[in-house]
Each structure stands twice: as structure tokens, then as C-alpha cells.
Amino acid sequence: FFSTPKGRHCEVHQMIGNYMWDQKTNLSFDIGVNKESLLPLWWNGSEPLWVTMTKEKKKVFMYYWPGCEVEILGVRPSYCREYFSVPTDKNFADAISDALESLRNGSADMAAVYYERIDVEGHHYGPSSQQRKRALKEVGKALSNMITLIKSKGLQHDINVLLFSDHGMTDISWTDKVIELKNYINMSDTIQMKDRGPVVSLWPAPEKHAEIYQKLKAVEHMDVYNIQNIPDRFFYKKGKFVSPLTLVAEKGWFIVE
Structure with missing residues (x-):
């Protein structure tokens, strides 16, 4: 989730995983769990896209994106809807709607929405599970609604939509592997x-x-x-x-x- 918006490998931006330990300070980074994970210590290794844009006087709205609530290199995005727990499908749909409206009315120059359900279902039940497949179908519905919203707001010639995922998965066997x-x-x-x-x-x-x-x-x-x-x-x-x-x-x- 951090290499993509930074455009750099983890040995450069220093965010090497969701769980880290700094032996010098005895501080831990446990994503979404401890307050210490919000310290600039972990995040200041490189500049993410939203910081670059904010420094260029562009307005950036972030929804459920890990790290958007952190001051990185002294900068925060224009708006951050913090990640507290796994966003629901309604949260995701509302975030897309809000993001598009912020782009339409000029409040934002860029908006980013993080959706975690595919990841969560894949980790819990495996990438081949029906739960993971249902989550993907829900994303399909949300994206279909997004396209409808884009057209209804007259934005089809004015915005670019990028979709990306930060990692793949494979099935495992808890009994013998x-x-x-x-x-x-x-x-x-x-x-x-x-x-x-x-x-x-x-x-x-x-x-x-x-x-x-x-x-x-x-x-x-x-x-x-x-x-x-x-x-x-x-x-x-x-x-x-x-x-x-x-x-x-x-x-x-x-x-x-």
C-alpha cells in the first residue's frame, strides 16, 4: 500500500511491512493497532504522491488510506477519512460518491479510496474462497455505480480513474503446510x-x-x-x-x- 503511491521500493521508502520494530528506540509499528505506528519515524523515508501534490498547492482527499492521518515530512493531505476498522461496502460506496463530488466541485484535485474487503476475505478464507469472490463482485458493483455517477456529474472527460492492488495471494493448508x-x-x-x-x-x-x-x-x-x-x-x-x-x-x- 505504500510502494505504489511513493513509486519506490521498500528499501528506499523504509516501509518494509505491516509489522516492524526499531531496535534503537524499541518502538514497534503494528499497522492500525498502536499509537507508535503513527510516528513520523516510520513514514518519513520517502515522499508519497499526496504529499508531493499538497506541496504543489494541490488539494488531495484521502479515504481510509493507511497513513493519510500521519504528518509525513511535515505535510498532511487536505482531507483524510481515517482508517479505524475494515470499511464496509456502504463506507466504500459513500467514499466513492464523496470523492467524485469533491472532484466535481473543485474541493479536490485528486482523491484516493482504499478498499480492504477483498484483502480481508482473502487472508481469512483464501483467494479461491467464495467469500473472496463475493467481495470482488461487490467491488464490481461499486465500480459500475461509480461509472454511472461519473457520467451523471458530467465528469467523463475530466477525470482519470486508476485501479491498483498492492499484492497477490496464494492458498495455504493449515493442516500440513x-x-x-x-x-x-x-x-x-x-x-x-x-x-x-x-x-x-x-x-x-x-x-x-x-x-x-x-x-x-x-x-x-x-x-x-x-x-x-x-x-x-x-x-x-x-x-x-x-x-x-x-x-x-x-x-x-x-x-x-
């Missing part, structure tokens, strides 16, 4: 662990780093990287919040504590 780290290492030998799923960040106690690395290296269906060995194609390892060990599951597998 889960890697439990506690089965391979003593978790008390670690200082911090962030996230779970296909990618996990792990901070071993310094004196246990080599031992933990070797033990996890032997685990099947998972790659373990020291920072310097993270593949360049990830555009990840230069990030200042990257952990000493990064665990990457094989497609279809899931990593937990």
Missing part, C-alpha cells in the same frame, strides 16, 4: 519476532544468531537470509528496519511462532 518456529529453535533465544505468514522478521539474541541461523537453515519449505544475503531482486535489504534474519516461506506454506 505450517512451519512452527518453536519446533526448531528456542524462542527465548530471540529478542523480537514480527509478522507471520510468508515472510517473518526475526531478531535473535546476538550470541545466538549463528546457532539460530543454522537450525532454521535446515528447515524445509523455508529460506533463511542474513541481511547481506537477501536477494537484490527483493529491493529490501537496505531498509533500516530490516531484521538480522528474514524468513521466507515456500509458496503455499505459512510461518508462525
Whole structure:
């Protein structure tokens, strides 16, 4: 959600995931959960589109977009409808309607709306689930209504609409494709662990780093990287919040504590 509006890889803009830890300050970033996640510490690594536009005296309206409530590089958007919980389909429809009206009446030069239901249903039930498919159908309805609204407001020749998604998904099996780290290492030998799923960040106690690395290296269906060995194609390892060990599951597998 942050690489796209910034136009940069995460090792440049520093937002490497939804869950991060800064070892220097002992502060955590847990998206949508803790107040510390709103600190400029996490967000000031690069300039997102709405900040660039605001600096150019353009008016930007943001709806449910994570980070729009944060002062980034000293700048906030003209309007931010904060994300508190998963927006409902009605929230999404209302946001589209409000965004189009703000563009029509000149209140905004750009409007951005974040819709999370496809992501949520996919994470909970899998990308092939009926729940995820129903969510996509609801988006289709909302976009159809949006086109009708655009025409009714006479905006069809005046605005550009961009649709984008920030990641894909794959199905997993909870019964036989889960890697439990506690089965391979003593978790008390670690200082911090962030996230779970296909990618996990792990901070071993310094004196246990080599031992933990070797033990996890032997685990099947998972790659373990020291920072310097993270593949360049990830555009990840230069990030200042990257952990000493990064665990990457094989497609279809899931990593937990």
C-alpha cells in the first residue's frame, strides 16, 4: 500500500511491512493497532504522491488510506477519512460518491479510496474462497455505480480513474503446510519476532544468531537470509528496519511462532 503511491521500493521508502520494530528506540509499528505506528519515524523515508501534490498547492482527499492521518515530512493531505476498522461496502460506496463530488466541485484535485474487503476475505478464507469472490463482485458493483455517477456529474472527460492492488495471494493448508518456529529453535533465544505468514522478521539474541541461523537453515519449505544475503531482486535489504534474519516461506506454506 505504500510502494505504489511513493513509486519506490521498500528499501528506499523504509516501509518494509505491516509489522516492524526499531531496535534503537524499541518502538514497534503494528499497522492500525498502536499509537507508535503513527510516528513520523516510520513514514518519513520517502515522499508519497499526496504529499508531493499538497506541496504543489494541490488539494488531495484521502479515504481510509493507511497513513493519510500521519504528518509525513511535515505535510498532511487536505482531507483524510481515517482508517479505524475494515470499511464496509456502504463506507466504500459513500467514499466513492464523496470523492467524485469533491472532484466535481473543485474541493479536490485528486482523491484516493482504499478498499480492504477483498484483502480481508482473502487472508481469512483464501483467494479461491467464495467469500473472496463475493467481495470482488461487490467491488464490481461499486465500480459500475461509480461509472454511472461519473457520467451523471458530467465528469467523463475530466477525470482519470486508476485501479491498483498492492499484492497477490496464494492458498495455504493449515493442516500440513505450517512451519512452527518453536519446533526448531528456542524462542527465548530471540529478542523480537514480527509478522507471520510468508515472510517473518526475526531478531535473535546476538550470541545466538549463528546457532539460530543454522537450525532454521535446515528447515524445509523455508529460506533463511542474513541481511547481506537477501536477494537484490527483493529491493529490501537496505531498509533500516530490516531484521538480522528474514524468513521466507515456500509458496503455499505459512510461518508462525
